[in-house]
Amino acid sequence: MRLTCPLCGPRDRREFYYYGHEDYLQRPGPDAGPEAWDDHLHLRDNIAGEVRDLWYHETGCAQWLVVTRNTVTHEILSTELVADRKKKGVRA
Amino acid sequence: MRILGKGQIDRNRPVSFRFDGKSYQGYQGDTVASALLANDVRLMGRSFKYHRPRGVLTAGSEEPNALLEVVGATNQTPNVRATMQEIFDGLNTQSQNRFPSLSFDFMGVNDLLSQFLSAGFYYKTFMWPRAFWEKLYEPVIRRAAGLGRLSGKHDEGHYEKAYAFCDLLVIGSGPAGLAAALTAARAGADVILAEEDRELGGRLLADEPDLDGAPARDWVSSTEAELRSLPNVRVMTRTTVTGAYDNGTFGALERVGLHTPARADLPRECFWRIAAKRAVLAAGALERPIAFPMNDRPGIMLAGAVRSYLNRWGVTAGKRVTIFANNDGARQTARQLMAAGVEVAAILDSRTDATAIEDCPVYLGARVTDTSGRLGLRSISGAHVGGNFQIETDCLAMSGGWNPTVNLTCHLNGRPRWNVDIAAFVPSEGVVPGLSVAGSANGDFTTHACLAAGQAAAIEALAEIGVTAAAVPLPRAEGVPYAIQPLWLVEGKGRAWLDFANDVTSKDVKLSAQEGFTSVEHMKRYTTQGMAPDQGKSSNVAALAVLADATGRGIPETGTTTYRPPFTPVSIAAMGAGGRAMGFAPQRFTTSDQASRDRHAPMIEAGLWYRPSYFPKPGEKTWRESCDREVNMVRSAVGVSDVSTLGKIDIQGKDAARFLDLVYTNTFSNLPIGRVRYGLMLREDGLVLDDGTTARLDENHFLMTTTTAAAGLVMRHLDFIHQTHCADWDLRLISVTESWAQFAVAGPKARALLNAVLDAPLGDFPFMACGETQVGGVKGRLFRISFSGEEGYEVAVPSRYGESLFRDLVAKAEAMGGGPYGMEALNVLRIEKGFITHAEIHGRTTAFDIGMEKMVSPKKDCIGKAMAARPGMVGEEREQLVGLRLAQETKAFGGAHLFTQGAEVERETSQGYVTSVCWSPMFGATLAMGFLKNGRARHGEKIRIVDHLRDLDLLAEVCDPVFHDPKGEKLRA
Numbered sequence A: 001m002r003l004t005c006p007l008c009g010p011r012d013r014r015e016f017y018y019y020g021h022e023d024y025l026q027r028p029g030p031d032a033g034p035e036a037w038d039d040h041l042h043l044r045d046n047i048a049g050e051v052r053d054l055w056y057h058e059t060g061c062a063q064w065l066v067v068t069r070n071t072v073t074h075e076i077l078s079t080e081l082v083a084d085r086k087k088k089g090v091r092a
Numbered sequence B: 001m002r003i004l005g006k007g008q009i010d011r012n013r014p015v016s017f018r019f020d021g022k023s024y025q026g027y028q029g030d031t032v033a034s035a036l037l038a039n040d041v042r043l044m045g046r047s048f049k050y051h052r053p054r055g056v057l058t059a060g061s062e063e064p065n066a067l068l069e070v071v072g073a074t075n076q077t078p079n080v081r082a083t084m085q086e087i088f089d090g091l092n093t094q095s096q097n098r099f100p101s102l103s104f105d106f107m108g109v110n111d112l113l114s115q116f117l118s119a120g121f122y123y124k125t126f127m128w129p130r131a132f133w134e135k136l137y138e139p140v141i142r143r144a145a146g147l148g149r150l151s152g153k154h155d156e157g158h159y160e161k162a163y164a165f166c167d168l169l170v171i172g173s174g175p176a177g178l179a180a181a182l183t184a185a186r187a188g189a190d191v192i193l194a195e196e197d198r199e200l201g202g203r204l205l206a207d208e209p210d211l212d213g214a215p216a217r218d219w220v221s222s223t224e225a226e227l228r229s230l231p232n233v234r235v236m237t238r239t240t241v242t243g244a245y246d247n248g249t250f251g252a253l254e255r256v257g258l259h260t261p262a263r264a265d266l267p268r269e270c271f272w273r274i275a276a277k278r279a280v281l282a283a284g285a286l287e288r289p290i291a292f293p294m295n296d297r298p299g300i301m302l303a304g305a306v307r308s309y310l311n312r313w314g315v316t317a318g319k320r321v322t323i324f325a326n327n328d329g330a331r332q333t334a335r336q337l338m339a340a341g342v343e344v345a346a347i348l349d350s351r352t353d354a355t356a357i358e359d360c361p362v363y364l365g366a367r368v369t370d371t372s373g374r375l376g377l378r379s380i381s382g383a384h385v386g387g388n389f390q391i392e393t394d395c396l397a398m399s400g401g402w403n404p405t406v407n408l409t410c411h412l413n414g415r416p417r418w419n420v421d422i423a424a425f426v427p428s429e430g431v432v433p434g435l436s437v438a439g440s441a442n443g444d445f446t447t448h449a450c451l452a453a454g455q456a457a458a459i460e461a462l463a464e465i466g467v468t469a470a471a472v473p474l475p476r477a478e479g480v481p482y483a484i485q486p487l488w489l490v491e492g493k494g495r496a497w498l499d500f501a502n503d504v505t506s507k508d509v510k511l512s513a514q515e516g517f518t519s520v521e522h523m524k525r526y527t528t529q530g531m532a533p534d535q536g537k538s539s540n541v542a543a544l545a546v547l548a549d550a551t552g553r554g555i556p557e558t559g560t561t562t563y564r565p566p567f568t569p570v571s572i573a574a575m576g577a578g579g580r581a582m583g584f585a586p587q588r589f590t591t592s593d594q595a596s597r598d599r600h601a602p603m604i605e606a607g608l609w610y611r612p613s614y615f616p617k618p619g620e621k622t623w624r625e626s627c628d629r630e631v632n633m634v635r636s637a638v639g640v641s642d643v644s645t646l647g648k649i650d651i652q653g654k655d656a657a658r659f660l661d662l663v664y665t666n667t668f669s670n671l672p673i674g675r676v677r678y679g680l681m682l683r684e685d686g687l688v689l690d691d692g693t694t695a696r697l698d699e700n701h702f703l704m705t706t707t708t709a710a711a712g713l714v715m716r717h718l719d720f721i722h723q724t725h726c727a728d729w730d731l732r733l734i735s736v737t738e739s740w741a742q743f744a745v746a747g748p749k750a751r752a753l754l755n756a757v758l759d760a761p762l763g764d765f766p767f768m769a770c771g772e773t774q775v776g777g778v779k780g781r782l783f784r785i786s787f788s789g790e791e792g793y794e795v796a797v798p799s800r801y802g803e804s805l806f807r808d809l810v811a812k813a814e815a816m817g818g819g820p821y822g823m824e825a826l827n828v829l830r831i832e833k834g835f836i837t838h839a840e841i842h843g844r845t846t847a848f849d850i851g852m853e854k855m856v857s858p859k860k861d862c863i864g865k866a867m868a869a870r871p872g873m874v875g876e877e878r879e880q881l882v883g884l885r886l887a888q889e890t891k892a893f894g895g896a897h898l899f900t901q902g903a904e905v906e907r908e909t910s911q912g913y914v915t916s917v918c919w920s921p922m923f924g925a926t927l928a929m930g931f932l933k934n935g936r937a938r939h940g941e942k943i944r945i946v947d948h949l950r951d952l953d954l955l956a957e958v959c960d961p962v963f964h965d966p967k968g969e970k971l972r973a
Helices: A036-042 A082-087 B032-038 B106-112 B121-125 B133-144 B177-187 B203-207 B215-231 B301-315 B330-337 B446-465 B506-514 B521-529 B540-551 B593-598 B621-634 B656-663 B710-724 B750-757 B799-815 B823-833
Strands: A003-007 A009-012 A017-021 A050-056 A064-070 A076-081 B008-021 B020-028 B067-071 B076-081 B092-095 B159-171 B191-194 B233-236 B239-245 B249-254 B270-279 B285-287 B300-302 B319-323 B343-349 B362-363 B367-372 B379-382 B387-392 B395-399 B402-404 B415-421 B424-425 B435-437 B496-497 B601-604 B609-612 B639-642 B647-652 B674-681 B688-696 B701-706 B732-735 B740-746 B770-775 B778-783 B792-798 B881-887 B897-902 B912-920 B925-933 B944-948 B952-959
Touching: A003 A064, A003 A076, A009 B270, A050 B710, A064 A082, A064 B710, A076 A082, A082 B710, B032 B301, B076 B177, B076 B952, B092 B647, B133 B203, B133 B701, B159 B177, B159 B446, B177 B191, B177 B203, B177 B215, B177 B270, B177 B446, B191 B239, B191 B270, B203 B301, B215 B233, B239 B270, B270 B446, B285 B301, B300 B301, B301 B319, B301 B330, B330 B343, B330 B395, B343 B379, B343 B387, B362 B379, B395 B799, B402 B424, B435 B446, B496 B540, B506 B521, B506 B540, B521 B540, B593 B601, B593 B799, B609 B897, B621 B639, B621 B823, B621 B912, B639 B799, B639 B823, B647 B656, B656 B701, B656 B710, B688 B710, B688 B770, B688 B778, B688 B944, B701 B710, B710 B732, B740 B750, B740 B799, B750 B792, B750 B799, B770 B792, B792 B799, B823 B912, B823 B925, B881 B912, B881 B944, B897 B912, B925 B952
Parallel strands: B008 B092, B159 B191, B159 B270, B191 B233, B270 B435, B300 B395, B319 B343, B319 B395, B343 B362
Antiparallel strands: A003 A009, A017 A050, A050 A064, A064 A076, B008 B020, B067 B076, B067 B092, B239 B249, B249 B270, B285 B402, B367 B379, B379 B387, B415 B424, B601 B609, B639 B740, B647 B701, B647 B732, B674 B688, B688 B701, B740 B792, B770 B778, B778 B792, B881 B925, B881 B952, B897 B944, B912 B925, B944 B952
């Protein structure tokens, strides 16, 4: 498997650390309550098809990426920097 | 027998090798199989289950029968295919799965018992008693039915792994592969041409068709010469592409040094990962046998293999050859043998409508119904419309048709489709993104079609990546269509083998269907069809045809089993090249490493780092003696220890302080410049992630330290927080762990030692101060922090000065009655002081558990704060950090469980557990740390420590974890 890092180009999967679904970017507020926090930390959909998940280019540029890929076909549809979302004003 | 004038072996270079203790001669270019056949050796192995005598069936990597052990000086490689092992002077091989010898094998008795050893035999027979399976049945069965054996020693051979990248990977170098590679090469694309054989050409070598009216070998040679002359082409022979993986990645095994005596400059094998923008699969096709009664005797071979041995190695597999086939292709074998002067006894063509015009007897509508010859074929019985007949023959060349080598197209879940015209599976299109199939692998069985398809595939593939390739002139070649009439099984009295390697007969497949295992995947597992090292390459299709027949379905409905990587066996040694012994993990060394080893310090692993365990002095016999001395030395004089392995993260920017407030539970924005603060970091789920000190070097410049164990983890965590939550802040982070060498100087004489080393004496430098310093003209940093409980400093210099500073510090310390101390002493010192490590913050403890809940600031949010307050994370029911004290010396009991005196010792009654233990020379007692239910309220209680692993049952006093200097007076001295 190969991922195209927006900064480093196409790289082998072994350079990356996998985290999980991009849901983890939506951090609840401090007072959101235990259910919201439980959901944020522990509950994920197990999607067959297109998913967006987080990868860390650990042995490369140390950037976190959102990778859009298909878990059925293994196609990588897009990769983007997590940091760019915040800079563009996407609510984290 | 060798045929004069045939074959491409080098007759000027004789080679001698050994097989089963006997010396044989072959020529440069021979494989073990071709050389043995040339020496009239037909018996090369014993079958897996029935121990039937077997000879070579094929001339390629799909060989199921002729598996050997290759004996090297330091290693023994089992299950080597005689068809793939090239001979060289000194090569030593032996047959396997036989006792005492290949021609007389005691286990041949299995063959007589074959009535009882059919499919499912083990499942039905060795059911009970249950315990017998592991102790008795399995070991006995494994000995009786098996493959080759390893030497039992470490494989000291050298293996490699490597990466390669290309525009176009061409898999196979037959007519299709060569045409594809040549077309792409001339277009200037980066091409890798991978060929499993030792030379290019594929079936052009084995079949010797004419190209442009000349021998095919001429065109192969000129094409190879051109490809090898081009800088954009890498030609890889002896390289099997073993798997297709995601995003254009392919695995390939190169047999680099297996064809020569061991050479220091050649690895045995290299495992390649090839990242290809596009790939053309031109892997050709594999011939399949026909299942007829007693079809497994040495001398019964595939017709295409007989042709290969004749044309490539100048060997005839028999003096009087018979052909049995259901297609036109095998006629070539007869014609070429006769042209070479070999007698062809007859052609048995199963078709009634095929031509009977050949220079030898032809039986149409014919079948082989039986064979004879215990250690090699002597005669066959046949039947045709005219009646029964018998033929004396020592070689039967059979052909049940050809299977396109679809394997790689199925590695990403693709399913091949059935093509009625050629009675074989062909690849479905587009099942491996970026991979197209050309030539025989796609079901095109003429040389002309292969050349054209290879070229077209290359042009199309390159167009997809923006490279324009032009058609190159291709040689004229034959285009006679291939005609076949399916014949899978000849019914008869004797057993008819499908899978030679795993001894699966047509009877086993029918039994499987009869017992309800009608799905092809169930049949496979019930009969073990296709589960041998050859993975059923030549037998799977025939087996499922027999299954289809037995279940009354067609072949397309029956389907095929799943083809999985690797295409051919890959040694673990090659895949894991470099990973044995010290190569298992990277090694990280501190700048003081050599200085520590010079002092004979045993090094222990701390993550990937190596750190000194202790520094033995003359006369010290045990580690404890050295450790006790080093502890006393720090407490009474001064000690020096390399602490560079702790993670160091440089944090800068206007928002750096704000960031620290977010990631630490406590506040850092109010930390004055020139001061250090202890910080506690939580995971978002509220459990402790790490702890450490962070120094404020300037208004917008901090230096964070992490524990050695969590350095990488914390960096990843901080990068995540930064990039997800505050990418728009003015903030930069970078790991500087390896940029600085840092040494702890601890003890009552620490200040004196520093004054002896630093360029200027220390002025007022209180506990938790930090600042710049200078050592021998080199700018460094000084921190007043302590992990020992003594007055302590850490001095840091750029790494290149680390060794020099360490040696200087140690020499000067020794002049003051101090010296270096290792990890053992460091651990004792920190336990005496009650400082925690990852033994305590092991991922299940909260700030409350370690008594630091007050460090979670109520005034601000921080990572983990919300979840740290959830129910169950604080309270009496939780196990809390305590100290444990025993008067006696005892074995260390880390991991032991704690029980209330008088209570039952059961898992359910455990009150907690021990995390750290040491003998404290200062207190003359065994000190420990651990977690105890409601522990802070139980100081003074006597608690029972039970360690089942070390057989200990002790009584300890529960106390505060800080044993030494609880008020911190020494720290602040």
